[in-house]
Amino acid sequence: MNRSQKVWQDIQEVREKKPLIHNITNYVVMNNTANALLAIGASPVMAHAIEELDEMVKMASALVINIGTLDNQLISSMYEALNAARDYETPVILDPVGAGATKLRTKTVGHLLNKYKPAIICGNGSEIIAMAGSTYTTRGVDSLSSSDDAVEAGQKIAKRFDTTVIISGKIDYIINAEKTIKVLNGVEMMGRITGMGCTASALAGAFVGVNDSAFDAALGTMVTLGIAGEIGAEDAKGPGSLQMYILDALYNLDQKAIQGKIRVE
Amino acid sequence: MNRSQKVWQDIQEVREKKPLIHNITNYVVMNNTANALLAIGASPVMAHAIEELDEMVKMASALVINIGTLDNQLISSMYEALNAARDYETPVILDPVGAGATKLRTKTVGHLLNKYKPAIICGNGSEIIAMAGSTYTTRGVDSLSSSDDAVEAGQKIAKRFDTTVIISGKIDYIINAEKTIKVLNGVEMMGRITGMGCTASALAGAFVGVNDSAFDAALGTMVTLGIAGEIGAEDAKGPGSLQMYILDALYNLDQKAIQGKIRVE
Amino acid sequence: MNRSQKVWQDIQEVREKKPLIHNITNYVVMNNTANALLAIGASPVMAHAIEELDEMVKMASALVINIGTLDNQLISSMYEALNAARDYETPVILDPVGAGATKLRTKTVGHLLNKYKPAIICGNGSEIIAMAGSTYTTRGVDSLSSSDDAVEAGQKIAKRFDTTVIISGKIDYIINAEKTIKVLNGVEMMGRITGMGCTASALAGAFVGVNDSAFDAALGTMVTLGIAGEIGAEDAKGPGSLQMYILDALYNLDQKAIQGKIRVE
Numbered sequence: 001m002n003r004s005q006k007v008w009q010d011i012q013e014v015r016e017k018k019p020l021i022h023n024i025t026n027y028v029v030m031n032n033t034a035n036a037l038l039a040i041g042a043s044p045v046m047a048h049a050i051e052e053l054d055e056m057v058k059m060a061s062a063l064v065i066n067i068g069t070l071d072n073q074l075i076s077s078m079y080e081a082l083n084a085a086r087d088y089e090t091p092v093i094l095d096p097v098g099a100g101a102t103k104l105r106t107k108t109v110g111h112l113l114n115k116y117k118p119a120i121i122c123g124n125g126s127e128i129i130a131m132a133g134s135t136y137t138t139r140g141v142d143s144l145s146s147s148d149d150a151v152e153a154g155q156k157i158a159k160r161f162d163t164t165v166i167i168s169g170k171i172d173y174i175i176n177a178e179k180t181i182k183v184l185n186g187v188e189m190m191g192r193i194t195g196m197g198c199t200a201s202a203l204a205g206a207f208v209g210v211n212d213s214a215f216d217a218a219l220g221t222m223v224t225l226g227i228a229g230e231i232g233a234e235d236a237k238g239p240g241s242l243q244m245y246i247l248d249a250l251y252n253l254d255q256k257a258i259q260g261k262i263r264v265e
Numbered sequence: 266m267n268r269s270q271k272v273w274q275d276i277q278e279v280r281e282k283k284p285l286i287h288n289i290t291n292y293v294v295m296n297n298t299a300n301a302l303l304a305i306g307a308s309p310v311m312a313h314a315i316e317e318l319d320e321m322v323k324m325a326s327a328l329v330i331n332i333g334t335l336d337n338q339l340i341s342s343m344y345e346a347l348n349a350a351r352d353y354e355t356p357v358i359l360d361p362v363g364a365g366a367t368k369l370r371t372k373t374v375g376h377l378l379n380k381y382k383p384a385i386i387c388g389n390g391s392e393i394i395a396m397a398g399s400t401y402t403t404r405g406v407d408s409l410s411s412s413d414d415a416v417e418a419g420q421k422i423a424k425r426f427d428t429t430v431i432i433s434g435k436i437d438y439i440i441n442a443e444k445t446i447k448v449l450n451g452v453e454m455m456g457r458i459t460g461m462g463c464t465a466s467a468l469a470g471a472f473v474g475v476n477d478s479a480f481d482a483a484l485g486t487m488v489t490l491g492i493a494g495e496i497g498a499e500d501a502k503g504p505g506s507l508q509m510y511i512l513d514a515l516y517n518l519d520q521k522a523i524q525g526k527i528r529v530e
Numbered sequence: 531m532n533r534s535q536k537v538w539q540d541i542q543e544v545r546e547k548k549p550l551i552h553n554i555t556n557y558v559v560m561n562n563t564a565n566a567l568l569a570i571g572a573s574p575v576m577a578h579a580i581e582e583l584d585e586m587v588k589m590a591s592a593l594v595i596n597i598g599t600l601d602n603q604l605i606s607s608m609y610e611a612l613n614a615a616r617d618y619e620t621p622v623i624l625d626p627v628g629a630g631a632t633k634l635r636t637k638t639v640g641h642l643l644n645k646y647k648p649a650i651i652c653g654n655g656s657e658i659i660a661m662a663g664s665t666y667t668t669r670g671v672d673s674l675s676s677s678d679d680a681v682e683a684g685q686k687i688a689k690r691f692d693t694t695v696i697i698s699g700k701i702d703y704i705i706n707a708e709k710t711i712k713v714l715n716g717v718e719m720m721g722r723i724t725g726m727g728c729t730a731s732a733l734a735g736a737f738v739g740v741n742d743s744a745f746d747a748a749l750g751t752m753v754t755l756g757i758a759g760e761i762g763a764e765d766a767k768g769p770g771s772l773q774m775y776i777l778d779a780l781y782n783l784d785q786k787a788i789q790g791k792i793r794v795e
Contacts, residue, residue, distance in 0.1 A: 028560045028576050030293045034459035039504050044459065045363070046293050049336040052367035059366070071579040071603075073336075098575075101589070102582035192781065194564035194574065237765075239569050240777025247505025251457065295558045299724035304769050309724065310628070311558050314601040317632035324631070338601075512770025516722065 015041035019061035019209030026068025029195030033202035039250035057084035061209030095201035100130025125150030184263035185226025280306035284326035284474030291333025294460030298467035304515035322349035326474030360466035365395025390415030450491025545571035549591035549739030556598025559725030563732035569780035572736035587614035591739030598627035625731035630660025655680030714793035715756025
């Protein structure tokens with residue numbers, strides 16, 4: 001089975017199994033990430049009350065932790081959910097939004113990474129660099145660099161924590177301890193939509209939910225979102241309509257689109 | 266006055282009176298439910314600070330309580346708002362998102378139902394079954410079954426608590442102590458938009474705000490949203506554009522559309 | 531340089547400098563205001579954890595404080611951020627959503643105004659009247675009156691606090707201690723999109739971030755958003771599509787559109 005066949009098989013499995021994806025995410029993107037999960041065929045849940053996290057995570061096929069609008073209460077919820085995920089062996093996606101921008105974010109991500117073992121870490125270049133312990137400073141949450149430094153940092157993290165790293169950017173990198181693959185799909189205007197990276201990490205939950213390999217899930221995620229972006233851009237007149245058409249494209253994706261458009265190196 | 270005339274009259278009254286609808290709802294859907302209320306002609310308020318709830322609810326024509334992303338703080342706000350609603354005789358819509366999925370949700374909904382008297386309860390099949398005290402287990406928040414079991418559960422709740430129950434799903438059921446009516450409007454793709462049920466419960470606030478009969482308000486809500494979904498689906502290419510076109514359709518609804526499209530049994 | 535040239539220069543500077551705009555805003559509009567900032571070319575951050583506000587505000591070109599869904603925790607975050615803004619001389623935009631509707635809102639806004647010195651206050655007529663200490667009662671958060679009373683109240687605030695006041699409405703007023711200018715751009719349907727005023731105050735952050743004059747920034751904001759609304763309305767079929775096309779229009783704005791459409795008196 002080649003790459004495009006594998007991605008297509010994953011999408012079909014998501015549509016059939018409708019995996020329940022539990023998200024503790026930021027307030028900015030909740031609507032869009034829930035809609036992206038529904039569009040691809042998964043079943044999103046957003047819940048953060050300490051009292052119910054054990055039950056929710058128990059039912060879920062994946063847990064997505066996104067620190068975009070973190071505070072002490074949400075951090076407590078994240079720990080509770082991560083404990084449940086460890087108990088039930090639920091795969092975890094970690095989106096380190098803004099790591100490097102503030103001590104709170106860098107420290108929180110460091111703690112999570114040391115204590116738990118995410119299946120996939122999905123961030124932009126500067127966040128991944130910050131996670132690798134560099135002194136590189138993130139500029140806000142939209143820094144999209146994915147330089148050689150970022151790839152090196154991603155490889156360091158992947159090896160040290162035995163995980164898969166997605167570096168999102170103009171070129172996306174999928175990295176584990178053994179290999180680094182580039183995904184060239186996507187369009188530049190996606191960077192002008194808030195929370196596109198958060199949509200990637202949410203979708204990674206869906207792909208991990210039907211996949212034995214976190215690496216394959218990460219690759220499938222970025223190929224799928226990138227192709228949805230390319231299809232959406234055909235009709236979009238700007239980032240407003242692109243955000244909408246990406247949801248339509250996720251819903252309508254077929255094997256021909258995946259096969260014809262996949263660009264992986 | 267027949268059913269379509271009554272629905273049309275309600276829509277006109279919402280547009281003229283612009284009833285203020287106070288929502289304590291979940292973070293995922295706030296933007297969309299506020300926009301749906303504005304599109305139909307109502308005036309939404311989202312506020313949850315304990316200190317201001319009495320004043321806000323006093324001004325409001327209806328109070329919508331949605332437990333989608335509940336936590337202890339929001340639950341306290343809900344109680345405060347419900348106390349005010351009782352004092353000012355403001356009609357209450359209760360959306361029991363995820364009831365049955367976790368003990369916290371089932372318990373919270375049970376307390377609210379026993380202590381206060383919602384005019385309308387608006388949930389999907391599994392939520393209504395859970396509220397009726399069944400051991401049936403909800404799978405996340407998107408379970409859309411509206412089986413015979415759900416209708417029976419809805420009838421039980423309607424009688425016991427003297428309220429109107431909306432069961433949303435492929436077929437919507439409007440139930441009170443005396444009767445059960447089916448609304449066949451809507452399209453399947455609405456189930457792939459996050460918070461469509463939450464939009465229904467928000468709109469129910471607008472219809473209750475101009476209506477003496479909670480049953481008529483509930484029926485008008487589901488006919489209106491269902492028809493807006495059908496009109497939206499004519500142009501939509503997927504759930505992203507459908508979400509948008511439903512707002513446009515709510516704004517543009519006219520008597521001819523209601524009359525020509527209403528499907529009630 | 532005439533007015534339209536100045537507005538166009540500001541837009542170009544936002545696109546080039548991508549100023550980081552820090553927002554403590556309400557849950558209803560976060561996605562849209564972040565997208566509006568990205569569409570115009572700025573870089574939005576939404577963060578409210580006390581622990582990181584000093585670092586975030588230090589990096590930011592402007593701080594936008596919007597009290598739409600305030601509570602005690604968010605109010606503490608606002609104070610913390612405002613203290614940082616004072617330390618780093620970061621210009622502040624204050625959006626007094628619902629001032630006058632509840633004591634909590636009126637009081638909070640009063641405290642902020644007395645203790646800090648916003649560069650721009652951006653509200654609707656009834657909010658500005660409430661801020662001026664009138665007994666006028668706001669009806670919810672969507673009251674859009676911009677009567678003579680509101681202008682008088684705005685002038686009173688502008689003089690007393692040496693600030694620039696935006697009164698948004700069918701006609702927008704830009705007011706400082708010396709002058710009052712009307713912006714006639716915009717379309718009525720914008721009032722049927724939730725958070726259009728919040729989008730204005732967020733964009734004001736971007737314009738202040740590249741501008742020495744708060745008055746020019748305020749004027750540029752309302753001209754830009756108004757023109758984006760007019761362009762969006764050409765394709766929009768209702769408030770749902772208008773919300774989207776405004777983002778597209780903000781992204782695509784060119785000098786010709788600004789020059790041809792600006793209506794200022």
